Amino acid sequence: MKNSQIASILRELANYLEIEGENPFKIRAYKKAARVVESLGEEIEQMVKNREDLTKLPSIGKEIAAKIEEIVKTGRLQKLEELKRKIPPSLVELLSLEGLGAKKIKALYENLNITNYEELKEAALSHKIRELPGFGPKIEEKILKGLKLLKQEGFRFLYIEVEEVAKELKEYIKSFSLVDRVEVAGSFRRAKESIADLDIVVSTNSPKEVIDYFLEFKAIEEIIVAGETKGRVVLDNKLQVDLRAIKPLHFGAALHYFTGSQSHVVAIRQLALDMGLKINEYGVFKGEKIVASKSEDEVYGALNLAYIEPELRENRGEIEAAKSNRLPILIEQDDLRGDLHMHTIYSDGANSIEEMALAAKEMGYEYIAISDHYSTIALLKGLNPKKILKEFEEIDRLNSKLNISILKSLEVDILEDGSLAASDEILKRADIVVAAVHTKLRLSKKEQTKRVVRALLNRYVNILAHPMNRLIRKRDSIDIDFKEIFKVAKDNNIFLEINSQPTRLDLNDILAKEAKEMGVRFAISSDAHNIKELEFIKYGINQARRGWIEKKDVLNTLPLEELLEAIKR
DNA sequence: GCCGTTTTCGGCCCGACTGTTTTCAGTCG
Incomplete structure (x- = not known):
C-alpha cells in the first residue's frame, strides 16, 4: 500500500466526518495527517512492518497511528466502512461543488433527502432548494453552474501547461497603469510539478480598479468572485485563477501568504504566536503595531529566520533549517556547464548530433553527452553495435570541428534480469553511460530492486536515468526499494538523474531530498x-531546487576534466 | 485528533467574499 493511498483514505474519512458534523479540528487533524503521510520520503508500509512508532511523525498521534496500521495491515478502515453504511458515498461527492460545504449538504440531505448530483440538479431546477432556511435563488443558480463546471476530482495541470498563461496574465496586469508590482504566487511560484490553480498577488493603491481590470482578461470563461480586493475566475481551459490586490505596504506579507504552501504558512504563523507576534496577509504584528510587511525578507527577519526560497516552503524542515542557518544554497540553471542526456536521429530524436551540439553551445554549455537509446525494443529505433560505432566516429569528427565537447554516451536499457542491452565491449568505448529501465515496469518490489541494483553494479554505468519511471498523471512510479538504490548508488559512485521532461521530473522532490541526505549525487538532464x-532543463532545475539540491551535489556543474575524474569507479 | 521549556486541558492561522439576512454563518484558500 502506497503512502498516497493511505493519505487518500484518511482524507476520505475526513470528508465523511465533515458531513457528520464532527468537530472541525478533528477533521483538520485527519487532513493534516494525510498531508504528512503523503509527503513522507519513507514508505509507511515498511515502517509498519518494521514496527516503527508512527506517533513520532508530526501530527500523527495514537488514534491516527492505529488507523494507519489498520489500513496497512487489512487494506481497509473499519471506521470508514461504518460511515459509508451510514452516509451515502454519493453525498460526500457533493463536497467537490464550489460553494457547497458540509453544513449545506447536510441540510439538503436532511430536508430534501438529496444524496447525489442528479437529485441535487432536480431540486435546483424545481426551485425546492430556495425554500430552505439559509438558502436562496442565488445558491440554486450556483449549484447548477457548479454541476456544469464540475471539476474532475483532484485534477491538476502540469507546470508547463500553465506557464504560458501565467506569463500572459502577469504581463497583462503589469501593463495596467495603477499596478505597482505583480507576482504569480502559489504552487506556481514554488515550482511544483503540477498546479491546481494560479494565485496572483498585485501591489496597488487602487485594488478595486485592478480587480475590474483583471476581470476583463480575454480568456475568462466564468467569474466566481468579484470583490473589492479579490477576484476569482475560471479560464476557458478550466484553470482557476485567484487574484488578490493589496497595498504596497503589505505586499511582502501578502506574497508570503499567497505563495504558501498552506502548511508552511500555518507553521510560520504558529512560530510567530510562540514569539508573541501575530501574522496575517497584511504583516507581522506586535500587538497593534506592524513590525514587518513590505518584503518577504522582512517577514522572515521579524521571526529571526533566514529568507526561505519558495521551492522549499513545504514544511519539510525548512523552518528549522532557517532558524539555525542551515538552509541549502539552491542550485541555479547558470551553475550547469553541460547536459548529459539527449537523443539524436541515431535513435528517436529529431535533430542531428551537430544540431544538438550547436544548440547546446548557444545555451552556454561547455559539453554535452549524446545518449541515444541502446535497446532491444524496436520501437525506440535504438542503436546496435554497428550503428553506435558509427555514431561515436561522427562524434570524434565533430569534436575536432566544434567549439563544444561532445561526450560519447548511450542510454542503455536495463533488461529484466538486470543485465544491460549493450555488451561491456560497447560500454567501455563510451565516455559516460546512462542506464535506464524502460520495460517490465510492473515487477514486484523485490525483483525490481534486484534488477536495478545488478545494473548499477556494472562497472561501466555512471548515471541511473529517471529512477522512478513515472509519468505524471499517467503512470505511477515503479515499485522499488529506493533506500536500497540510493545506498548502492552512493557506494558505487552512481549519479542519479533528475530528468527534466515535464511529464517525468524524475527523481521527484521528496526522493531527491532523501537521496541527498544519504550522500548521493545527481545529474540534472x-x-x-x-x-x-534542451530548454526543458529549467524544469529539472525547479525539481532539484524543491529537493534541496545544491550546486555541489550535481555532476554537470563541474568543468569537463573534473567531471571525467568524478565519474571514475 | 494533536500537542505542550508557561500547559495533560484547552487551545488549534486568519481574513475575504457571498448570500442570506438585517448582523452573520458558511465556504474557501
Missing part, C-alpha cells in the same frame, strides 16, 4: 529529443 527540448 534534459533528456531532449530535439533542440527545443
